[in-house]
Amino acid sequence: MYDVCIIGAGTVGMNIARELSKYKLSICVLEKEADVSCGCSKGNSGIVHGGYADKPGTLKAKLCVKGNRMYEKLEKELHFGYRETGSFVLAFSDEEIPTLQKLYEYGSANGVQGMKIMDAAEVKTYEPHVSAEVKAALYCRDAGVVSPYEFVIALAENAIANGVELLLKYQVESIDVSEDYFNIRSSDKTVQAKYVINAAGIYSDAIAALVGIDDYKIRPRRGQYILLDKQQSYLTNSVLFQVPTKLGKGILVTTTYHGNLMIGPNAEEIDDKDDVGTDEETLQYITKTARKSVPDIDMRKSLKSFAGNRPHSDQPEWIIEESRIKKFINLIGVDSPGLTSSPAIALMVKDILQESGLELLEKSDFIARRDPIIKTKTADFKGVIDSPDPNLNIICRCEQVTEAEIIDCLHRGIPVKSIDAVGRRTRASYGSCQNAFCGPRLRKLLARELNVPLEEIPEKGKESSDLAQRAKRMKLMKM
Ligand SMILES: Cc1cc2nc3c(=O)[nH]c(=O)nc-3n(C[C@H](O)[C@H](O)[C@H](O)COP(=O)(O)OP(=O)(O)OC[C@H]3O[C@@H](n4cnc5c(N)ncnc54)[C@H](O)[C@@H]3O)c2cc1C
Numbered sequence: 301m302y303d304v305c306i307i308g309a310g311t312v313g314m315n316i317a318r319e320l321s322k323y324k325l326s327i328c329v330l331e332k333e334a335d336v337s338c339g340c341s342k343g344n345s346g347i348v349h350g351g352y353a354d355k356p357g358t359l360k361a362k363l364c365v366k367g368n369r370m371y372e373k374l375e376k377e378l379h380f381g382y383r384e385t386g387s388f389v390l391a392f393s394d395e396e397i398p399t400l401q402k403l404y405e406y407g408s409a410n411g412v413q414g415m416k417i418m419d420a421a422e423v424k425t426y427e428p429h430v431s432a433e434v435k436a437a438l439y440c441r442d443a444g445v446v447s448p449y450e451f452v453i454a455l456a457e458n459a460i461a462n463g464v465e466l467l468l469k470y471q472v473e474s475i476d477v478s479e480d481y482f483n484i485r486s487s488d489k490t491v492q493a494k495y496v497i498n499a500a501g502i503y504s505d506a507i508a509a510l511v512g513i514d515d516y517k518i519r520p521r522r523g524q525y526i527l528l529d530k531q532q533s534y535l536t537n538s539v540l541f542q543v544p545t546k547l548g549k550g551i552l553v554t555t556t557y558h559g560n561l562m563i564g565p566n567a568e569e570i571d572d573k574d575d576v577g578t579d580e581e582t583l584q585y586i587t588k589t590a591r592k593s594v595p596d597i598d599m600r601k602s603l604k605s606f607a608g609n610r611p612h613s614d615q616p617e618w619i620i621e622e623s624r625i626k627k628f629i630n631l632i633g634v635d636s637p638g639l640t641s642s643p644a645i646a647l648m649v650k651d652i653l654q655e656s657g658l659e660l661l662e663k664s665d666f667i668a669r670r671d672p673i674i675k676t677k678t679a680d681f682k683g684v685i686d687s688p689d690p691n692l693n694i695i696c697r698c699e700q701v702t703e704a705e706i707i708d709c710l711h712r713g714i715p716v717k718s719i720d721a722v723g724r725r726t727r728a729s730y731g732s733c734q735n736a737f738c739g740p741r742l743r744k745l746l747a748r749e750l751n752v753p754l755e756e757i758p759e760k761g762k763e764s765s766d767l768a769q770r771a772k773r774m775k776l777m778k779m
Pocket residue numbers: 307308309310311312313330331332333336337338339340341342343344345346347348349470471472473499500501502503507522523524565607608609610611634635636637638639640641
């Protein structure tokens with residue numbers, strides 16, 4: 301019998317788990333996939349938004365600003381990769397300038413600091429590569445970039461170190477409600493808990509329906525991206541948005557936390573919640589639109605495309621509440637800025653639990669720190685391919701990932717069994733060669749460490765196949 305069972309190991313579920321692990325509670329997290337952060341917490345822009353985009357007074361506005369302010373401390377404790385970069389919303393015509401003013405007013409009302417509307421000449425002093433067509437921009441100092449899946453991995457590792465149990469490949473299929481507790485069942489297992497937190501992202505409507513709450517419908521809104529080589533990152537220092545549309549924040553150009561240029565996402569309503577494929581027509585649209593902000597983007601440097609599905613609901617606001625089923629907490633439709641807001645959402649859920657009668661007694665032995673996996677390589681780093689010293693033996697040439705880093709990531713409490721899962725933790729296979737050099741070396745190392753035959757090491761999760769990727773890339777490179 302657990303005190304709290306959290307369904308879903310994305311940024312929302314794992315922030316809640318880590319926050320609750322500060323108290324004397326028994327907690328489990330149930331996740332249907334083989335790793336944490338396999339939902340939309342993996343496929344997103346990785347922007348810690350400033351907090352000017354949402355209407356004052358809404359949950360999104362409040363939680364975004366509060367979450368943004370929590371990142372610096374979290375990064376110091378958990379070392380997942382966060383950097384404040386600032387952001388611009390670019391206006392390309394006089395008609396777009398009133399929108400900048402409106403966003404500025406939203407931001408001021410939401411308590412965002414460090415904003416300024418700049419003319420084109422001032423924008424150019426920060427961002428020399430933006431288009432000559434830019435007329436003005438809203439600057440926001442407090443926006444930043446984060447490595448979103450490393451954030452969730454760090455939260456999960458730290459929550460586990462503080463006693464949280466993570467059950468992977470546990471797809472919740474039914475929930476029985478009794479007077480004092482819930483039975484949460486997969487096809488072959490049952491977990492019992494006094495409180496259930498529904499943090500199942502795009503499937504949160506389906507999980508709510510398991511306890512008879514049929515009130516919500518989530519319609520996925522897919523966003524596709526193109527990731528480019530680090531050589532292109534000179535094109536922007538900060539996050540470059542365009543003026544938002546009805547469907548969202550529009551196509552951005554940004555340098556990721558690890559220094560790749562990234563462009564996207566579009567917004568398209570789709571039916572299949574699991575369809576994270578990309579298509580040529582959309583990638584061409586993204587390229588064209590991103591070049592409106594930064595004309596010099598060189599598509600010959602594109603590495604891969606990917607997509608994520610926003611859990612957009614039919615409700616005007618995020619639903620974060622104890623539902624009409626007592627002790628069953630719903631988090632429905634947490635789309636953007638859900639990544640930014642997730643640390644603040646965890647605090648809100650903690651308060652909801654307390655108000656509902658859960659006793660929260662602080663632990664004296666809570667471990668706040670989690671060590672980084674990726675070690676900073678300074679100029680005197682002497683790594684070589686095939687060194688007998690694991691700290692110097694380079695497995696991934698492009699990203700300079702050592703054998704020691706890969707071994708470390710396998711022994712941190714979350715089972716890591718695929719090349720993809722190692723990549724998310726260490727960046728091995730994430731460089732320009734996209735797996736060509738390090739793939740076989742990684743597979744050999746994993747087979748040795750996990751003591752399994754080579755052919756049992758799976759390559760990838762749900763991404764599109766290498767061949768399809770390559771064909772799309774060839775077409776993009778001609779743009
Ligand atoms: C294209 C795009 C761009 C975005 N950009 C940004 C951004 O720049 N900044 C920002 O702040 N936000 C952004 N967001 C929003 C942000 O990514 C989400 O709000 C956030 O990741 C939601 O986290 P989550 O934990 O609720 O969902 P998820 O990460 O999807 O986690 C839910 C988990 O529940 C699991 N699950 C589902 N059903 C079951 C079941 N039956 N049993 C067990 N487990 C189950 C899933 O496998 C999944 O791991 C973006 C989103 C998208 C898609």
